[in-house]
Amino acid sequence: MSPSTQRTREPEFTPDRTFGIDPLGYARTHLSPAAVAALEQLQTVLERDVVPLMNAAWDTATMPDAVIDALAPLRLMDPDGVDADEAASTMFSGLRNFVLARADVSVATMFNAQSGLFRSTVRLGGSPEQVADLDPRIRSFAYRGVFALTEPDHGSDIAGGLATTATREGDTWIIDGAKRWIGGATAADGLAVFARDTADGEVKCFLVPRTAAGVALDVIGGKISLRPMQNAHITLDGVRVPESARLQRIASWRDVAAIMRPLRSDVAWIATGLQAGALEGALRHARAREQFGRPLGSFQLVQEKLARILGNLTASLGMVTGLSAAQDRGAFSDASSSLAKMWTALHARESAALARELVGGNGIVVDSDVARFFADAEAVYSYEGTHEITSLIVGRALTGVSAFV
Incomplete structure (x- = not known):
């Protein structure tokens, strides 16, 4: 039978409105109906109020206020009707990141910076009194904050290289140094600044008002990824904060590492959602575009690329749902979360590149619904643990020998 006379079939893999194309049903299996309903509401708001803004936001390299205005009322950190334990679970937060990233990676990154x-x-570093005061306001976005750890000269080596200092004088701390690549800082109320105590050499954390004297923020321009997400270079020059601004349960790098350990899975979920968005953008193009008198999706090489993207996405979903299920059982492992981040980010890069290939020349303009994912894959590949660092963490766990210099 010639290609022109072949009968078309109803697609077996159709996008789920909430979780995208998930042929093995990984995502929906792990949530209660109430949690699925909360994410369905999120998806509705993203499609209606957020996604239509993002191409223009990409062009102007700005994040519209309307994005948070649309998301904050959903109370996604403690959604109505969802059991509190499930709302706090790694599985729910991971799938929330997946749905957000499937719409836009900058939106997911901005939301995850807060949540x-x-x-x-x-929550993990503050005293009970600090948590009781701040956490409700953080959940509602009434108090917005950012995680200010990375420095101009220290990223992967931040554990030993952190250079920002904090010196105590009575009940006042004086902070000096600089932070870089701090996403969302220009819109934050407070900056969670990590600094080395000059008295004992240990790392502490301080909630510094963005408007405090001695704080200067400069937006980093010229980015080719995450363009709507405002990343800042922060200079701290003799910034004075009271002892009450110090998060009381962070007294060393060990405490910082304990906070970060479960969070690498968030980035793996974002890398997975990125692949879902890229696949759906490429699939829309393949179904609508005609070449040589035939739908683009009818060509063998096009179908092969789509199949590879789906394979990457499905494998990534299997890995991140398995990781989150383990973490929700209390099994936290640097090696496991690093493996998930390493693998999903690597394959997000491949999936987004294949999607861009499928869209051809249109794949380099934002209107294609693929270009944003293609560029953002480069940022996800590097942030929250580079490929090299995550690989060495996994390699150390496999061999029992550290290859870190």
Whole structure:
């Protein structure tokens, strides 16, 4: 039978409105109906109010206020009707990141900066009194904050290289140094600044008001990834904060590492959601575009690329749901979370590149619904643990020998 006379079949893999194309049903299996309903509501808001803004946001390299205005009322950190333990689970937060990243990676990164890094820093690092005061405001976005750890000269080596200092004088701390690549800092109320105590050499954390004297923020321009996400270079020059601004349960790098350990899975979920968004953008193009008198999706090489993206996505979903299930059982492992981040980010890069190939020349303009994912895959590949660092963590666990210099 010639290609022109072949009968078309109804697609077996159709996008689920909430979780995308998931042929093995990994995502929906792990949540209660109430949690699925909360994420369905999120998906509705993203499609209606957020996604239509993002191409223009990419062009202007700005994050519209309307994005948070649309998301904050959903109370996604403690959604109505969802059991509190499930709402706090790694599985629910992971699938929330997946749905957000499937729409746009900058939106997912911005939301996760508040719900993941900043909220976890306060919840795990603050005293009971600090948590009771701040956590409700963090959940509602009434108090916005960022995680200010990375420095201009220290990223992967931040554990030993952190250079920002904090010196205590009575009940006042004086902070000096600089932070870089701090996403969302220009819109934050507070900056969770990690600094080395000059008295004991240990790392502490301070909630510094963005408007405090001595704080200067400069937006980093010229980015080719995560363009709507505002990353800042922060200079801290003799910034004075009271002892009450110090998060009381962070007294060493060991405490910082304990906060960060479960959060690498968040990035693996974002890398997986990125692949879902790229696949659906490429699939829409393949179904709508005609070449040589035939739908683009009818060509063998096109179908092969789509199949590879789906394979990467499905494998990534299997890995991140398995990781989150283990973490929700209390099994936290640097090696496991690093493996998931390493693998999903690597394959997100491949999936986004294949999607861009499928869209051809249109794949380099934002209107294609693929270009944003293609560029953002480069950022996800590097942030929250580079490929090299995560690989060495996994290699150390496999061999029992550290290859870190």
